[in-house]
Amino acid sequence: MKIVVCIKQVPGTSQVEIDPETGVLKRDGAAAKINPYDLYALETAMRLKERCGGTVTAVTMGPPQAEAMMKEAYMMGVDQAYVFTDRTFAGADVLATSYTLAQGITSICDYDIIICGKQTTDGDTAQVGPAMAEYLGIPCAAWVGEIADVDDDAVTVGQDFVNVRQLAKMKLPCLITVEKDIYTPRLPSYRLKAATKDRKVEMITFADFKDQDVTHYGLKGSATSVERIFPPESHDGQIFMKGSAEQVAGELADIFAERKYI
Amino acid sequence: MATLNFNQDQCILCGQCVEKCPFGALEIKDNKIEINASCKMCKLCMKSCPVQAVSLVEDEVKKTVDKDAWKGVMVFVEQEESGIHPVAFELIGKARELAAKINHPVYAVLIGGEQAKEQAQSLLEYGVDKVYVYAHEALAHFRGDVYTNIMEDCIKTVKPTVVLVGATSLGRSLAPACATRFRTGLTADCTVLDMKENTDLVQIRPAFGGNIMAQIITTNTRPQFATVRYKVMNVAEKTAQNGEVVNCEVTDEMLKSGMEVISTEIVEKTKGIEEEDVLVVAGRGVKKQEDLAMLQELADALGGQLATTRPLVEKGWNDVTKQIGLSGRTVKPKLIITCGVSGAVQFAAGMDGAECIVAINTDAEAPIFKIANYCITEDLYSVVPVLTAAVRAKQQ
Numbered sequence: 001m002k003i004v005v006c007i008k009q010v011p012g013t014s015q016v017e018i019d020p021e022t023g024v025l026k027r028d029g030a031a032a033k034i035n036p037y038d039l040y041a042l043e044t045a046m047r048l049k050e051r052c053g054g055t056v057t058a059v060t061m062g063p064p065q066a067e068a069m070m071k072e073a074y075m076m077g078v079d080q081a082y083v084f085t086d087r088t089f090a091g092a093d094v095l096a097t098s099y100t101l102a103q104g105i106t107s108i109c110d111y112d113i114i115i116c117g118k119q120t121t122d123g124d125t126a127q128v129g130p131a132m133a134e135y136l137g138i139p140c141a142a143w144v145g146e147i148a149d150v151d152d153d154a155v156t157v158g159q160d161f162v163n164v165r166q167l168a169k170m171k172l173p174c175l176i177t178v179e180k181d182i183y184t185p186r187l188p189s190y191r192l193k194a195a196t197k198d199r200k201v202e203m204i205t206f207a208d209f210k211d212q213d214v215t216h217y218g219l220k221g222s223a224t225s226v227e228r229i230f231p232p233e234s235h236d237g238q239i240f241m242k243g244s245a246e247q248v249a250g251e252l253a254d255i256f257a258e259r260k261y262i
Numbered sequence: 263m264a265t266l267n268f269n270q271d272q273c274i275l276c277g278q279c280v281e282k283c284p285f286g287a288l289e290i291k292d293n294k295i296e297i298n299a300s301c302k303m304c305k306l307c308m309k310s311c312p313v314q315a316v317s318l319v320e321d322e323v324k325k326t327v328d329k330d331a332w333k334g335v336m337v338f339v340e341q342e343e344s345g346i347h348p349v350a351f352e353l354i355g356k357a358r359e360l361a362a363k364i365n366h367p368v369y370a371v372l373i374g375g376e377q378a379k380e381q382a383q384s385l386l387e388y389g390v391d392k393v394y395v396y397a398h399e400a401l402a403h404f405r406g407d408v409y410t411n412i413m414e415d416c417i418k419t420v421k422p423t424v425v426l427v428g429a430t431s432l433g434r435s436l437a438p439a440c441a442t443r444f445r446t447g448l449t450a451d452c453t454v455l456d457m458k459e460n461t462d463l464v465q466i467r468p469a470f471g472g473n474i475m476a477q478i479i480t481t482n483t484r485p486q487f488a489t490v491r492y493k494v495m496n497v498a499e500k501t502a503q504n505g506e507v508v509n510c511e512v513t514d515e516m517l518k519s520g521m522e523v524i525s526t527e528i529v530e531k532t533k534g535i536e537e538e539d540v541l542v543v544a545g546r547g548v549k550k551q552e553d554l555a556m557l558q559e560l561a562d563a564l565g566g567q568l569a570t571t572r573p574l575v576e577k578g579w580n581d582v583t584k585q586i587g588l589s590g591r592t593v594k595p596k597l598i599i600t601c602g603v604s605g606a607v608q609f610a611a612g613m614d615g616a617e618c619i620v621a622i623n624t625d626a627e628a629p630i631f632k633i634a635n636y637c638i639t640e641d642l643y644s645v646v647p648v649l650t651a652a653v654r655a656k657q658q
Contacts, residue, residue: 063287063300090287090299098442124588125450127438130406134442139520140406142435156524161431162534163342165527166403171520177435219265219303223447224465227477232468240637245644246652252620252636253652259618261540261597262564262653 001054001150004111005045006101006132007038007073009066010122034069037117039185044147044178045115046077046186052150055079057109061089061100067201074196075188082108086206091219094123098131100217103209106136108202113155114175118143129177139170142177265319266307268295272315279307279316329423329461332484335361336369336422338413339385339393340432343528346372346381348497349428353490354388355498356455357426363457366423367391371416373409375402382507389501394420398512403523404432410439411516417444419510422485423461429489441487447480448487453494463488468588468611493536493594494615533567535584539596540566543586543613544574547602547623547642551579556643557601560650563657569593571609587612599649601642605630622646 009032045056058073058081060066070081084104092100105111114133119126126142133140146158148167159166160179170176206217215221241248256262273295280288280295287300288307308316335357340347350370357368370385370393372378378397385393396412413436417425425440427433429451441448449465453475456464462479463486469476480486535541542561544554554568561568570580572587586593588608598616603609605621605628613619614633621634622642631637638645 063298085299087297087299087301090301091303094438094448095442095445098438121589125438126434127441127448127450130435130438131442133406134410134439140435140439141521142406143431161404163529165529167524167526168405169522169524174520223441223445223483224449224478224480227464227479229469229474229476232475238631238635238637240631240639245640245648248638248640248645249648249652252649253656255636256564256597256653257656259596261618262657 001048001052002110002112003045003048003054003056004105004109004114005038005041005056005058005073005078006114006116006128007041007058007060007069008035008117008120009033009060009062009069010035010120032065032069034072035117035120035122037119037121037180039117040178040180040182041115041117042073042076042078043183043185044144044176047183048113048115048147048150049077054112057082057111059084059101059104059108061085061092061097061104064203067203070201071196072188074199074201075192076186077189077192080202082202082204084204087218088206088214089218091222092217093222093224094125094127094131095223096217096219096221098128099135099221101128102132102135103211104204107209108204112172114138114173116175116177118177118179126177129175133175136173136175138173138175140175140177141168141170143179144176145179145182147182266297266301266303266305267317267319268297269315269317270294272313274313274315276312278310278312282306282310326482327484329484332421332423332461334367334369334391334420334422335424335426336371336417336420336485337390338425338427338433338436339370339372339381340428340430341372341374341378341381346384347428347430347492349430349433349490349492350385351388351497352492352495353426353428354385354390356490356495357424358389358498360424360455360457360463364423364459364461366461369394369420369422371413372396373401373412375399379507379509386503386505386507387500388498389505391505392420393505393507394510395507396510396512396516398517400517401512403526404436405519405521405523406435406439407521408517408519409436410443411518412512413440414443415516416510417485424457424463425485425487426455427487427489429491433489437487437489444483444485446483446485446487447478448489449478449480450489452488452490455488455490455495462486491592493592534591535567535569535586536591536593538567538593540564541569541586541593541595541598541613541616542566543569543571543598543600543603544580545571545600545603545609545623546573548574551577553643554579556646556650560599560646560653563650563653564597564599566595566597571603600630600634601646603630604628605633 058078061084116129144157145160149156285300337353339350382393427437454466465478575585594615599620619634620636621630
């Protein structure tokens with residue numbers, strides 16, 4: 001089976017502040033790491049390979065330092081890794097990112113299944129998977145919590161909607177986004193680290209893409225743009241309650257009764 | 263759209279921009295400033311350059327879509343086993359507000375099995391002008407590709423300027439497929455929506471873990487998609503019924519699919535914390551797992567549920583379905599009492615819409631006090647049992 005996994009490097013923490021007067025973005029330089037949800041995608045890919053044979057190809061769209069993440073992916077058993085990196089891709093929203101990933105994948109390999117994590121911890125939109133599937137013209141199943149069955153031309157997956165567990169059979173090629181806890185992700189292995197230390201991570205740039213129209217990528221290829229950023233509102237109407245625990249409790253009970261909370 | 267230009271003649275190579283860039287996108291190479299793919303166009307380099315060597319170069323204005331040709335605010339109405347998902351009524355309320363600002367109609371689109379025709383009637387009481395119903399047994403279960411085909415048909419026919427979708431599991435996978443089908447923009451999890459006179463939808467959502475609010479616009483394309491989570495907007499009020507139900511044809515072409523639903527199973531539905539009016543929240547100030555019982559008693563006395571913060575879920579003290587926060591659930595109860603919760607931004611983002619926030623924390627500097635209405639700097643171990651007793655006494 002030809003398996004492709006899409007992964008992303010995200011900031012270590014989301015500690016960002018904005019100075020309300022100058023509008024300056026202050027971000028602490030915490031190291032980048034692999035999007036935690038993508039670990040489940042990688043594990044799903046490896047398990048599928050173990051079950052059916054085949055290859056696992058990891059791809060990412062990001063700055064050049066994403067190469068480090070791909071080296072880690074090699075340590076988890078990925079066969080080949082590609083980073084789509086170019087200034088042309090920068091500033092992309094979901095539409096442009098999905099297009100870039102779709103273009104990138106079709107320019108490097110055939111695939112039977114594309115696996116994505118359900119969302120990232122920085123963007124948190126959960127949109128790229130379904131958007132990519134749409135560009136590629138393949139069916140998409142999101143929130144996959146289980147791979148129930150695999151055969152030559154289809155995969156049967158369990159989708160976790162909030163109150164419903166749906167079993168769906170997807171024709172290949174298809175795309176799935178996987179839920180946290182679908183499997184327990186494996187750790188990188190020292191043995192694989194040694195075995196893959198010289199294996200290259202392919203860096204693919206805009207020049208390698210079939211579609212050479214820059215307006216389809218990055219900021220220019222985005223349909224949405226950020227007009228402004230501002231700090232969140234602070235709440236007003238604060239009362240610091242004073243007195244003993246009994247007094248405070250009594251006052252609160254009165255307030256709750258008055259407001260019909262109890 | 264614009265690009266950043268570094269004027270090499272003016273640049274004195276002081277390196278300030280390189281230092282200030284929060285994304286590490288700049289470096290000095292071959293005696294000039296080079297910018298790489300990490301650039302997010304925040305323009306901090308422009309602001310920090312002491313010799314104004316960094317400028318924004320505007321690109322040619324892209325051909326804009328004819329915004330006047332797109333009219334109406336459309337809501338995707340999700341139906342589930344038990345009826346219409348409640349988020350739809352909140353979106354209809356918002357849709358009416360937005361539409362009123364530009365004098366546009368409000369539409370709903372309902373996709374489902376045969377029962378969808380009946381459900382459509384109930385939407386008219388909420389002031390929807392037209393309900394487009396696509397009812398067919400093959401639509402009883404959600405399949406991404408088929409529902410996207412149906413939405414495409416509806417949107418091409420109606421040409422709404424805005425499409426609102428509830429950010430449920432279904433909505434969050436349907437919306438991006440639809441937006442991509444139309445090569446248009448989608449902003450997920452909007453907390454505030456507004457409408458400009460020129461029909462541009464103002465989409466506001468938290469970013470960077472809620473530390474920042476981002477205001478987003480879909481610049482040159484239509485329709486404008488946005489998803490909104492349940493319990494963020496207010497439910498629409500019932501009003502005079504002036505609308506009509508339009509039964510739409512479902513063709514074989516629309517039903518073409520690469521997916522087949524084999525079975526669906528209802529997973530036990532206990533009332534989620536999002537549906538409670540009263541919540542008691544346990545934070546890290548709770549020292550032992552057994553102490554949760556004390557908070558559970560308060561929750562019981564108030565007729566609500568016990569929820570927790572992320573660290574407690576990670577310790578295994580409670581289930582992730584009871585977790586409040588950015589990576590957990592968003593709740594909007596009438597009353598929320600936080601016990602030993604510091605109130606980190608990620609937590610606050612999941613509950614700051616609550617009507618009344620009572621916070622108990624011995625640390626007077628805890629960030630929770632910035633958003634709480636009633637602040638108690640006493641130890642939760644003294645306050646909670648006494649509060650439970652006081653509440654029970656009041657109820658007699």
